[in-house]
Amino acid sequence: MPSEFKDGFVSRSRQFVTTWPSQLQRRLPRLSAALIPLIVLAGCGDKPQQQAAPPPPNVTVANPVKRTVTDWDEFTGRFEAVEEVQVRARVGGFVTGVEFRDGALIRKGDLLYTIDARPFEATAAQVEGQLADARAKAELARRELDRALELTRTQNVAEAVVDQRRQALQAARAAMLQAEGAQKRAQLDVEFTHVIAPIDGRVSRHLVSIGNLVQGADGGATLLTTIVRLDPIYVYFDMDEATYLRNNKLYFEGRRPSSRENPNPVQIALTGESKPSREGEMNFVDNRLDVGTGTLRGRAVVKNQDLSILPGQFARVRLIGSSPYEALLIPDAAIASDQSRKIVFVVKDDNTVEARPVTLGPLDDGLRVVREGLKAEDRIVVSGLQRVRPGAKVTPQAQQPQQQQPAGAKQ
Numbered sequence: 084m085p086s087e088f089k090d091g092f093v094s095r096s097r098q099f100v101t102t103w104p105s106q107l108q109r110r111l112p113r114l115s116a117a118l119i120p121l122i123v124l125a126g127c128g129d130k131p132q133q134q135a136a137p138p139p140p141n142v143t144v145a146n147p148v149k150r151t152v153t154d155w156d157e158f159t160g161r162f163e164a165v166e167e168v169q170v171r172a173r174v175g176g177f178v179t180g181v182e183f184r185d186g187a188l189i190r191k192g193d194l195l196y197t198i199d200a201r202p203f204e205a206t207a208a209q210v211e212g213q214l215a216d217a218r219a220k221a222e223l224a225r226r227e228l229d230r231a232l233e234l235t236r237t238q239n240v241a242e243a244v245v246d247q248r249r250q251a252l253q254a255a256r257a258a259m260l261q262a263e264g265a266q267k268r269a270q271l272d273v274e275f276t277h278v279i280a281p282i283d284g285r286v287s288r289h290l291v292s293i294g295n296l297v298q299g300a301d302g303g304a305t306l307l308t309t310i311v312r313l314d315p316i317y318v319y320f321d322m323d324e325a326t327y328l329r330n331n332k333l334y335f336e337g338r339r340p341s342s343r344e345n346p347n348p349v350q351i352a353l354t355g356e357s358k359p360s361r362e363g364e365m366n367f368v369d370n371r372l373d374v375g376t377g378t379l380r381g382r383a384v385v386k387n388q389d390l391s392i393l394p395g396q397f398a399r400v401r402l403i404g405s406s407p408y409e410a411l412l413i414p415d416a417a418i419a420s421d422q423s424r425k426i427v428f429v430v431k432d433d434n435t436v437e438a439r440p441v442t443l444g445p446l447d448d449g450l451r452v453v454r455e456g457l458k459a460e461d462r463i464v465v466s467g468l469q470r471v472r473p474g475a476k477v478t479p480q481a482q483q484p485q486q487q488q489p490a491g492a493k494q
Contacts, residue, residue, distance in 0.1 A: 138478065143466035144430050145482035147411035149459050152447045154404035155350070156330075158381075160320035164311035164394040165384070166282050171304035172297040173275040174198060185288040188390075189310065193280045196289075196307055198297065200276035207269035214262035221255035228252050275299075284312040285390070311394055314387040318351065318363065320400045321378035330404065338406050342381065343368050349383040350401040353392070359401060361385055361392075404445075411457050412450035417465040418443070427457065428464040428471050430479045436464070438473045 180197035183189060228248040235245055280286070287309045291297055297305035333339035340347060342365040350359035363385035372379050383400065385392070419426050421438065429439045439461075444452030457463070462479060464471055471477055 139434065139476040140467065140470035141478045141480055142430070142464045142468075142471060143482050144462040144479040145465050146462060147413050147453060147457050147459060148450060149409065149411055151407050152410045152412070152452060153407050154445055154452075155401040156322070156326055156404040158320040158322055158400045158402065160318040160351075160383075160398045160400040162385075162392055162394050162396045162398060163317045163319055164284075164313065165315055165317055166284065166312040167394070168281050168284075168310045170195060170278060170281075170307045170310060171300075172196075172198065172278065172307060173300050173304065174203065174272050175297060175299035175302060176200075176202065176276065178291055178293050178295050178297060181289045181291075181293060183286055183289070183308075185286070187286055189280045189284065189286050191280055191283050194277060195280055195286070196278035196291070198276040198278070200273055203269065203272040203276060207266070207273055210262065210265045210269045214259070214266050217255065217259035217262040221252065221259045224248065224252035224255040278307060280310060282310055282312055284310045286310050313390045313392070313394075315384050316387045316392055316394070317382055318349075318385055318398055318400055319380060319382050320402075321373070321376065321380055322402075324372060324377045324379070327372070327379050333405060339404070340406075342402070347403050349385075349403070351383075351385055352399040352401070354397050359399075365402070410444070410447075411453045411459060412447060413453055413457070413463060414449075414465055415446075415451050417463050417468070418451065419468055427453075428468060428473075429457075430462045430464060430477060434476050434479060436471045436473055436475055436477055 176198040178196060179199050182194040182196065189195075228245070228251075231245045231248045235242070289308055291305060291307050297307070330339060330341075334341045346364035346366060349363045349365060351361040351363060352359045353361075363383040365381065366384050367382035369380040381402070383402075413427065417427050418441070419428070421440075424440050425443055426438045426440050429437045431437055439456055441456030442454040444454045446452075464477075464479075465482055467477075
C-alpha cells in the first residue's frame with residue numbers, strides 16, 4: 084500500500100473515533116423522547132379499561148284510547164241534479180224575446196222566451212167563430228126535435244121524421260164538441276208562445292237568439308235552454324261487490340241497517356277538502372250489479388242551501404259501515420311494519436319490549452282502530468320506535484296529555 088494512502092486512512096479513522104461519542108451524546112435525548120410514547124402505549128395495551136354499558140333508551144308510552152266508534156266505507160261519487168229540465172219550444176215561430184239572464188237563478192213560472200203569437204191569435208179567433216156556429220146549429224137542431232116530438236102526439240109527424248131530427252141534433256152537438264176542442268188547442272198555442280220555467284233552479288245560457296225561427300213539438304222541438312234544481316242535490320257512487328256482500332252480511336246479523344230500508348247517514352268531502360264538510364242520507368240502492376264493473380250504484384241526497392255544489396262535481400262519499408261499537412285506538416305513528424304484518428311495541432312490566440302483531444281497522448278522529456292484538460291496559464311505544472328492539476329494556480315515560488293527538492274530523 085502506498086504510504087500517502089495509508090497515512091490518509093489512519094487519520095480519518097482517528098477522527099471518527101474521536102467525534103462519534105460526542106454525536107451520540109447529542110442525539111440521545113431526542114431518541115429517548117421518541118421512544119417514551121411507544122413504551123407508554125405498549126403498557127396500556129396490556130390492561131384495557133372496561134367501558135360502562137349505556138342506559139336503556141327513553142321512549143314515550145301510552146295506553147290505547149277506548150271509545151265508541153262507527154266504521155265508514157269511502158267511495159268516489161259525482162253530484163247530479165235532483166231535477167233537470169230541457170226547455171224546448173212547444174209551438175213553432177219566430178223568437179221575439181229572451182227574458183232571462185244567462186246563468187241566473189229563476190223561479191217556477193218565470194218567463195224565459197216569447198214567440199210571435201199573432202198567427203196563433205188569428206187561428207184562435209177563427210176557431211171562436213166556428214164554435215159559435217156549431218153552438219147555433221146545435222140549438223136549432225134541439226128546437227126542431229122538440230117540435231117534432233110535440234107533433235107526434237097529434238100524429239101529424241111520422242116517426243121517421245123524429246128520428247132524423249134526433250140524429251141531426253146529435254151531429255150538431257158533436258160538431259160543437261169538435262169546435263170546443265179546436266178552441267182549447269188554439270188557446271194553448273197562444274199560451275205556449277210564452278215559454279215559462281217549469282221548476283225552480285239555475286238556468287243555463289240561451290241557445291236561441293231573438294229573430295230565429297224555432298220548431299214546435301210537431302216538428303222536432305227546438306232546445307232553448309236547460310234548468311237544473313240545485314237544492315237538494317244527489318250524489319251517486321259505486322260500491323264494489325266485496326263491500327256490498329260484507330254490508331249485506333252485517334244486515335242479516337243485525338249489526339247494520341240496510342240502506343234500502345233506512346236513510347243511512349253519509350258524509351261528503353268535496354275536492355280539496357281533508358275533512359267531510361256536509362252530511363246527507365241514502366235514498367236509493369240499485370237492484371242489480373253492473374256486469375262490466377262488478378259494482379252496485381247507490382245514491383244519497385245532500386242539502387245544498389248555499390247552492391255552492393254544482394252537478395258534475397266529484398266528492399268523497401263516506402257511508403256508515405257498522406253500528407256503533409267499543410274499540411281501542413292508537414296513533415298511526417305507533418304502528419310499524421314487519422314484512423306483511425303490522426306490529427306495535429308493547430312495554431311489559433319489567434320494562435322489556437315485546438313486538439305485538441295487530442289487526443287494524445279504519446281511522447276515527449285521527450286515531451287508528453285496533454281490532455285484535457291489544458288490551459286496554461297495554462303500554463305501547465308511541466314515540467322513539469327507532470330506539471327499541473324486541474327483548475331490550477327501555478326507560479318508559481308516560482305521554483303527557485298535551486302530547487296526545489287531538490280529535491279531528493272523521494278521516
